[in-house]
Structure formats: C-alpha cells, structure tokens
Amino acid sequence: MTSSNSDFWKTLGIYLFGKAKKLSLAFKKAPTMKELMMVYYAEAKSASLSGRKVAWITSGGPVEPLIAMDVIPVYPENHGAMIGASKMGGGLCEKAEAMGYSNDLCSYARSDIACATVNGGPIGGLPRPDMLVCCNNICGTVLKWYEIQARYFNVPLFILDTPFCHTGYSEEAARYVRAQIDEYITFIEDACHKKYNFDKLTEAGLLSFEAQKLWQAVLDTAASRPAPLSAFDAFYHLALIVTLRGTKEAVSYYQNLLAVMKDRVARGEGVVPGEKYRLLWDNIPIWHRTRWLSNKFASHNACLVADTYTSAWCGVTKYIDENRFMDSMAEAYTRIYLNIGVDEMAKMVLDMIDKYDVDGFVLHSNRSCKPYSFGQLDIQRIVEAERGIPCLMIESDMTDERSFAEGQISTRIDAFMEIIKERKKETR
Amino acid sequence: MQKTDLINALAEDPHSYLKEIKQKNAAKVIGFVCSYAPEEMILAAGALPVRLLTATENPHRADLHFQSYGCSLARSILDAALAGRLDYLDGVVFPHTCDTIQRLSDIWRINLPQTFFADVVLPVKLTSPAARQYLLDVLQKFRGDLEAKLGAAISDAALQDAIRLYNAIRRNLNRINELRRAHPGLISAKDYSDWVTAAMRMDRAAYLSLLEAFVADREQAAPGHPASRAKKLVLAGGGCTTPDIYGAIEEAGGVVVDDDLCMGTRYYEALADESLAPLPALADRLITRPVCPAKHAGLTRRADDLIARVRRAGADGVIFILLKFCDPHAFDYPYMKEMLDRENIPSLLVEMESDGQAGGQLQTRLETYMEII
C-alpha cells in the first residue's frame, strides 16, 4: 500500500515536473486547495529532478527567506495533520514507540519520525530534506524532533531561537533574534551555494504580509451572523497560509476565498443550517475527528465560529512593517500566540469571545502539545470569571486516534450544549 | 556521623531547616527550578537560593491548574506552593528550560503572588556567538531585577566571592565523584544523592565546611576500602527529581560510579573561570557545562559525553532513568541508547511513574540486567 502510494506520487511528480510551474499559474478558474496542494507536493517530491532544494521547516518558522531563494519549504506538521486526518496516526505512533519513543511525546513528532524511516503515511512520505529549519517559537519539542531528523538525514540544521515572552518582548531578545536572522541568511546561502537575493526577500515579505491580512479578513467574516465559515473550514483552508505564505498563489487563493465569504455574508448564508449558538475552539484540531465534531455541534445548531489555532498565522501582523520586513520579522516570529504568557493568551481569547460574540468556549486539552495545553485550565477560569460563558474541556490528541473516547465526549458535548441552551433562554 | 544525618534529613524534608535558618539569619530564601539558575547571583544578593524539589503523592490542588500529563516535578512543586507549604519563600526564579517549566512559570506568576518573581529566559541554542551575547544580557538583566526587588546592590566583588564559594563546593563534589569512581562503593548512591541535594538547599558556607570534612573522611577511608565486585554503573537521564532507586540498584548487585543527571554531574561538574569578570565567567560556565536535553549544544554531544563517562569509569553499563511525561529526556533516549549499542555498552531503561515510583518489577529487571552485563 505504502509503496504503491509513493509510486503514484513519483509518477505524478515526474508528470508534473516541468509542467508544474505553468500548471500552477494556468488554472483557468481559481485553483482549489486540493489542486494547489497536489501541485505543491508534486513539486516538492520532484525537487531533486528539477534541481531545487527542499527545506523542512517548523510551522512557526520564517519561510519567506527560503521562498526568496526558490527553496521548497516542506512542513512536517502539515504532514502530521494529513496523517491524522487519514487516521494513520495510530499506526505510525506505534512504530515510533517500537523505536523507543515514549507514547507521551507529541504525536506529530512521533508520526513524522516513524514515517521518515518507512516512507509511509497518506502521500508515501515527505521528500528528503536538503536542510532543516527549526524555530522554537511554538515549542521545545521541535528542537528535539529536528535534532533527530538532522541525525537521521545527515543534513544541516538551522535553529532560530526565539526567547519565550512571558511578559513582553525584551530588548535583549530583540537583538538576539535579529542577529540570528543574519545567521539564517548565511545558512541558506551555504546550503544553496549561491548569494542571497534580498530583493526577492522583500517581495516574499510583501506577499506574506498581504496573505496574512487576507487570512485575517477571511476569519473575520465569521463575525457575521450566521457565520459563512466555521473553524472546521478554517482548519482546511489554513494549509496554504502555513505552507505557501510568501507566494502569489497564496495571495490569490485567499482573495478568492474572501470574495466567496463576503458573498455568503451578503446573502445571509450560514455554514451551519439554522445557526443558533456560536462557539470558540481552543488548541490544535482533533484531525481524525473533525467531521464527527463538526456534525455533532451542527446537530445542536452550534457553529464553531472561531478558534485560537488558525488565527495564530495572522495574529502578529501588528508587529510587521512590510517595508522593513527583515527587521520586523524578528519580532513577529517571536511574539506568536504559543510563545507568549498564559495571561496574554487569555486576553486574546477574551477579545475573540467579544469579537465573534460567542456563547461558549470549547478547549481541546491536547496530550501531544504541552505548551498549548498547560495553562488552559487558567484560561478557562479567567474566561468563566470575566465573561461568564460555559466552557467545555475535552481531552484527546490531535493525531493519535487511539486517544478519543467517543461515547464520553459525545455525552459531555450534549450536556454542555444543554447548559448553553438554558442560558440562552434565560437571557432572552 | 551527625553531619551526614543533617544532609540526609535535608534531602527528606528541607522545610523545617529552611524556616529555621530564615529566622536565625534573617536571610531571604529564593526558590528556583532547574540547575541552569544563576545561583551565584542570588547568593551575591544576600539571599539563599533553594532548589524546589518536592514529591507530593496526590497533587489535587495542582490538578486545578495543570493537566495530569505534566511531569510530577512540575505538578508537585505547584501543589506544595498552592498548599502554602512553601510560604517561607521570598521569591522564585524560573530559568527557561522545557515546555512544562515554561508554562509552570506562567501559572505560578498568575496564581501565586510573590515578593520576588523572575523568569530568566536563557538561550536554548548554545552554539552561536549571538547566544553568548544574549546570555550575558540576560544575566545582566537578572542582576538588575534582583537588585531592584531585593533592595541589595550586587557588587562585582560579592559576585566573585559567590563564584569562589560555588567553585569550592563544586570542586569537592567532583572529588566525591572521583572517589566513587576509583573506589566503587566507598560512598553509597543514596549518600551521594543526598549530598548533591543538600548543595542546593543548605546555607552554602556551612555546607562547604561539612562537605570538606566528609571528603576528608572518605579520602582517609579510601585506601582500606575493599575492592567491590558489584557491577559498575553510570546513571543517565531525567533527574529533575531525586529518584528513589538507589537502594534497589545496590541490592541487585550494582554500584553507581558516575552519572549524567541534573541532580548530579550536570549540576556541579563545570566550574566558573575565576580569572574572568563575573558575568562572562558565569555565562561561559552555563554554555560549556554538561548540557541538558532542553538545550542544544550539538547533535550528539550528550551521547558522546555519556560514552566518554562510561569509558573513564570503566563502567559495565548504563541505567537510563526517565521520568514520565518528561519530553526532552524521552526524545534523547532512543539515539543515546543506539549510540551506546554501537559501542557495545549495555543499557537498561527505568521509567519513573508520575507518583515517583519505578514501574514494572524494578527489582527483577535490575537483577536480570546485572547478570547479563
């Protein structure tokens, strides 16, 4: 199965090789996410044939400097989400456990580490990296994970060390991260054996900034009643802002998406039929259960109108100066949602509750992601105290489908929705 | 052996000692997590730095803030603080280490107002000149924070004194490690662990004189110490806590001759260069000391060090101790084991459950392991 899968991708890759460039620009109508992702992965998989370099990079890492040098960025975390969505996480995690990795570790890391050795998963593994870029602004896990892959593939590793901002961004951190951006540029030059192209970086920076603003605008449309898209749609459309931010494709994709959403708003078309209740989601999606959860909430006329996860890729536009991208990038990448204190996160949650006018808060306590999950109990307490809305915490795992107690979670969602319905009746 | 009694007692229950010393010396007591805390700075500010380590059976207060998949260290010290058992502390310091401690710091700051609270956000990558400069900046900032909030100026001279005192302590601890390498069994694993633990809790000057006496006593006993026939072992792994498996190891016929533990050589092996200015001396020590897996100092540095340690001690094998839910150590274990395998160094993995107990028939596993190595 695995090998026929990868054969398929190889064939597709070779077929698209050469055509890929043209194809990606020449879709008659706006290309769909599927088409874009197919071209993207085909290009990445055939990179060695086309002479392009592949870099594996963490989801919060600065991708623009790679794009500017025509390096293809590949995201093991995005791959982890695909593995989760195709319910292949459990099997790969078991494989990692057999390799000696504790099953308490992040399941993205576990499935990727296992996948690299067998080229398994839904697309027959990721293309081999020429270099690795690890930014620890999301967690300490990625450091360990990329060290493992650097040993396995024996390729150079660049670590962008973004000091954690418990209570703000310090001057010394600013100097430190800025200095590392220069180290990063040198690293890319060395890995690509050519001089850095700063004009291209400016261009990629502008496109990235543009895409982030568009993505925010798309998410903002969910403030309308009924919401034209839900968090479950956002989980899907997110892939491009993660993988192709800094390219024209991403910008035009989100321009189209925004137009569609605005049109739906104008026509009063909601994504959940008969939307009555609006909820906010916290943490990484439970990839193996998105459809089940979406249906479950919809059956209560509830729509997850926003989430803290997908907004992480546009939450820092306020720190970006598109005319000084290289300098402002340091701050923007250091102050992202997972690299700030729990109290600041709680403030952002409260803002979202107000902005999207939600009736309840659902927190996914994600065994895999400790920096995202520890602190949630305090955020929940703050939300209850400050906004008085019902909160529900469900414990699961984003990729490892073995940790999902469907019956229990279903009952708890029903009970939670009852409380919300009662509340709504009272306040009416 | 009254001295050793105090040392053992400090490992069991530091609270009464600390309360007493606080009253007697009118000193401030500052708690810290993790061996990367710049303790010398705290001491130079006239306060007593105390490492927070406590085991709580049932941390139900922590349950309200910290999910069950956090390591027992983080959960139990939070529980102790919430229960008021650490009320004698005048402040806490959180060096940046793993994801768990990073969030513990936030939760602590939000729920437990302290007179003094500081995050020391150390670099994670230790291999670049920029990281060293940043570390210097962070130390300077920490010095300013301490001065401002404890109302005590930290002079270079006081810092030099603190560095000299810590170096003296660390030199003696290194001597103990040498002695147990050269004379396996001369110092029991439990005593060793208690001495290292006390080094992070006791009044440092008083500790040093006890330690010197202990070292002298052991030096004297060394020549007559009977050669040990036990299997020589190096311990490695997650040691943010003091695992209670030493008795079991010795009972199974093993003797510990060296370690790569947080409550061991990672804490004391490296000394600060007294000929440098204090801040660069501290920074360089932190950069070059045996590295913790939450930091990056090269791709195979920890395994290389461990192999060198095994060779130096002529050890028969390695026992890895992993604390449940400790990510950094769990990520390093497979590659370290693999590198040991390649060198034909046998190793055994012991997982400590979150209640601090080793799971799965520890005694039998240890005995089987001793037989095969």
Ligand code: SF4
């Ligand atoms: S620990 Fe969390 S942030 Fe880090 S890689 Fe895993 S899921 Fe992502």
Ligand code: SF4
């Ligand atoms: S035991 Fe591990 S997870 Fe716990 S504080 Fe220490 S390094 Fe962090």
